[in-house]
Amino acid sequence: MPEPILVIVEQREGKLNRVSWETLTAGQSLAAETGWTLEAAVAGSGVANFANEISAKKVSKVYAIESPKLEPYTPDAFSAGLQQFIESKRSKLVLMPHTYQVRDFVPKLATAMGRTVISDCVGYKKQGDKLVFTRQMFQGKLAADVGFACDAPWFVTFQNGAFRGDKVEDGASAAPVETVNVQIADGVVRNQPQEVFKEAKQAVDLTQAEIIVSVGRGIKEQKNIELAKQLAEALGGELAASRPICDSGWLPMDRQIGSSGQTVAPKLYLALGIRGAIQHIVGMKGARTIVAVNKDSEAPIFEIADYAVVGNLFEIVPPLIEEVKKAKAGS
């Protein structure tokens, strides 16, 4: 009897993860070379529609693994449910896309079954009757072929982009779909998922700001940043800083201007207590108007400033805020 290959397709919040097609392509190509059968499965609660979608592809069977406990996703439920299913089907080779979700549960699943995972593979080779899977090492400078020394089931995850999802073959006729209910006992699921959120990629896009108030070491203490913030607010601009400020953790790194931070070209750049080392200047010299406030009349920032204010920023900024507010109120 031919050995079954099982591709576990990923669905999330009502959508099939497109990388799953790539894994299915990998499964089809492996099945063709080995003569093994190819089956697919999708796990969740109410996943029949996904199973039907997959059944149009060239697979011998599709399983909808069902349990109310599989929705929403938790690593505990997926590991327990899939273990039950895989043990009952005696799959030889289990293929999954190397997604965040798979990375989350597959180590647990494999360990629970006393097996190992060859993860993040970019391809496979058939060497005689042995299958090996190719993994990148040293950030892709070297490729290692890795084979299984343990008993089946063998778990393999494929890297995003390793196979072509658009090359997945349709079947001659729809494959049979079977619903398998898995029993996940109470107490197995210890995770309590909260609402899914995306971390903001960048809280602030300084490159789009028209007015930037930037602070340097001259601000002396973290609490004084409030002063610059008030000025920025009065002007309707963004707050930014030179490296030492962000380095000290006084402002987040995405507000850093200069060679190791952002390059900006606002209409107005107000540099408060910034000396103007070349590392900072390369990040802001494209500003249309540069106003610099610094105690040291020889600070290099004055060489590129349109308006140079030599003086103590703590004396200059507070009245400036008042004036800006007045001007804005008057207009």
Add this chain to the structure above:
Amino acid sequence: MLIFREPLEGIDRPKMPADVVIVGGGPAGMACALRLSQLVDQHNSQNPDSQLSKENIYVLEKAREIGQHCLSGALLDPRSMRELLPGFEKEAPLDAAVSKESVYFLTEKGKLKFPITPPPLRDHGNYVISLNRFVKWLGSKVEETGITIFTGFAGSELLFDGDRVTGVRTDDKGVDKQNQPKSNFEPGYDLQAKVVILAEGTRGSLTKQLVAKFDLAKDRNPQTYGQGVKELWEVPSGRIAPGEVIYTLGWPLTTKEYGGAWIYGGKDNIVSLGFVTGLDYPDPRLDPQRVLQDFKQHPLAAKLLEGAKMIRYGAKSLPYGGWWAIPPVAGNGWMILGDSAGFLNSQRLKGIHLAIKSGMLAAETAFEALRKDDSSAAMLGQFQSKVESSWIKDELWKVRNFHQGFEHGFWAGLFHTGVQQFTGGRGLHNRYPGTAGYQRMRKLAELPANGGNEAHLLGPAKGDGKLTFDKLTDLYHSGTKHEEDQPAHLVIQDTNLCNTRCVIEFGSPCQNFCPANVYEMVDDAGQPSGKRISLNPSNCVHCKTCDIQDPYQIITWVPPEGGGGPNYDGM
């Protein structure tokens, strides 16, 4: 609060077997890889039945690209290259053959030309090169052989089994400022090697680990060092001929410091110019980057650079100590090459040819070790004997006491050099003792407050933006770049000492000797001294001076995340 880089505990690291791991892809490491490949090829063509593989020979290089951390004057003595690749001149990137040479003794405004060039500084037959370009080329030869160069990977630790070196751990990637793994964390690899070859350059961090573990500095003179600060200039045509070489002694240094300048004419109106300051000066306020700025104001240099443009900056340390300071260079599972060992002729200011030769000799030994599958101390010890019966020793033996002769100042140095010249390098004793340079640093209380004769060398350079530059401007031209969110790789054992003692006793010399503004004393009302040490690790140009020159010896330089560091294009 400063958090320092240390290998993470409790991490499951991928292991990979290797035959030979060469740490460092400079001239020594590349020559070693190339020679090893030649020997394996030769063996394989003669022994069809017992083939050796090159697949498991690896070079680790912390720079993102080959050669990007290589900096030197540089003049190449072609002796070893002719042995490694006969006829290499036809294809190697050489700027010019040395065409003219002169040596000057400088006073503040004047200069005195040596009537004849002293023999050690005669450079006819040598080539002006960019070491960066030369090593890039050597690296491409290595890659053609099928040996893998892992660029962007640093050796972070040696692996031991008892008294045997069993491999190298590469750097952990994706670790944040608090030394915690980030989402892109990738643990370092444990390369389990039969033979580990250390070619890290001066004061290698793994070499330091090895020397400490096996007490290899025992019975040796302490290694002494210099710091070379270099700028590359593009000058109006006709100022200096390609291949023209100028050395200077004297000003701006006084008789209490050791060092001198070089000016080499390259091709396309590019001039390499720099100053080597011995890291054994007495005044902690001295700043080697400033010394170079002072030198450029001398009419000899100022005239050359008028209307010219500075295009690149860099700094590196070099080992001066000579033969008596070289540790044992081979043992159980390991060998040490090039500047890591101290193979540098301080009288000729040349080490590239010795680095290459040491790499070749180590390759011969590594080849035998692979062939016989034996990398014991007895087997690899052949490298030690090969060095001692090679021209490396002939050359270094003659100058074995050279630098030590200068310990009591410039004039005493000239006297000893003269005597040594006539006694085959012996001078007044077969072995002159040496003192570690940091021990010669004096406390502020013992020095004139105004700096005395050294005043012009002390404190940061201001820079006029044309001929002279402040340190940050110079640093910008090193192109150095690191992942910012990583722990500090300048590991200070006890920052309390910086904040309470050093600031008072020595005035925090780290701020002065570091050519990259990594170290900074910031105001801190919470400290009794009012100052606290702060680090800018991403400024680092990997010169290792801090590890060498800190008077309390509490700084250890470890490699930052691989791929970071200077960009020494054309240096």
